[in-house]
Amino acid sequence: QVYLEESGGGVVQPGRSLRLSCAASGFTFSNYGMHWVRQAPGKGLEWVAFISNDGSNENYVDSAKGRFSISRDNSKNALYLEMNSLRGEDTAVYYCAKDLGTVTSGLFGYWGQGTLVTVSS
Amino acid sequence: DIVMTQSPDSLAVSLGERATIKCKSSQNVLSSSNNKNYLAWHQQKPGQPPKLLIFWASTRESGVPDRFSGSGSGTDFTLTISSLQAEDVAVYYCQQYYGTPFTFGQGTKLEIK
Numbered sequence: 001q002v003y004l005e006e007s008g009g010g011v012v013q014p015g016r017s018l019r020l021s022c023a024a025s026g027f028t029f030s031n032y033g034m035h036w037v038r039q040a041p042g043k044g045l046e047w048v049a050f051i052s053n054d055g056s057n058e059n060y061v062d063s064a065k066g067r068f069s070i071s072r073d074n075s076k077n078a079l080y081l082e083m084n085s086l087r088g089e090d091t092a093v094y095y096c097a098k099d100l101g102t103v104t105s106g107l108f109g110y111w112g113q114g115t116l117v118t119v120s121s
Numbered sequence: 122d123i124v125m126t127q128s129p130d131s132l133a134v135s136l137g138e139r140a141t142i143k144c145k146s147s148q149n150v151l152s153s154s155n156n157k158n159y160l161a162w163h164q165q166k167p168g169q170p171p172k173l174l175i176f177w178a179s180t181r182e183s184g185v186p187d188r189f190s191g192s193g194s195g196t197d198f199t200l201t202i203s204s205l206q207a208e209d210v211a212v213y214y215c216q217q218y219y220g221t222p223f224t225f226g227q228g229t230k231l232e233i234k
Binding site: 045059095104106109110112113 | 216
């Protein structure tokens with residue numbers, strides 16, 4: 001049973017930083033690409049970042065480039081998102097998502113429950 | 122970036138009736154190398170995370186009822202629910218995974234009439 005649990009969300013002031021974590025279980029974590037996807041309150045889904053199974057490849061939506069950094073620790077079955085210079089428009093529920101298979105990236109097969117990040121003074 | 126546009130934005134259908142949601146991509150998401158459409162459908166029920174329903178445009182994920190079906194190719198796709206059940210009330214999103222940034226449609230809210 002695949003299980004993804006996000007943590008680290010909260011209220012943060014504009015310009016500050018926050019680190020999100022995602023604990024994974026129920027599958028061989030080191031075999032799969034992982035993503036962060038966010039959803040602003042009452043809005044749709046926006047893919048934020050991707051990291052390959054071995055951490056050698058990363059990709060970001062333009063609005064996150066230079067501010068966010070995705071990383072993983074395969075020894076701990078953990079995914080991270082370091083978010084710097086936070087803005088009001090970063091306010092959202094952040095979901096950790098797992099690729100469905102080991103070959104194709106971007107096919108979100110499993111989602112965590114999400115963690116809410118609120119950027120406000 | 123590939124822009125995904127869904128129609129309609131909201132839809133009300135009677136129980137037992139057919140529901141149809143359209144999705145159009147701004148670029149072709151059919152790969153010539155493997156003849157697969159890099160198009161998925163996700164269902165998000167109120168207060169829950171999204172759930173994958175369909176991938177490769179028409180392949181149902183394991184455990185998804187067969188009343189859900191996907192069709193289309195290239196730039197035009199359809200999600201059909203053949204006989205609407207109460208538990209199908211949700212927002213449905215199409216999503217392309219042809220290339221980054223991976224993008225979603227704006228969502229279609231499905232309600233019971």
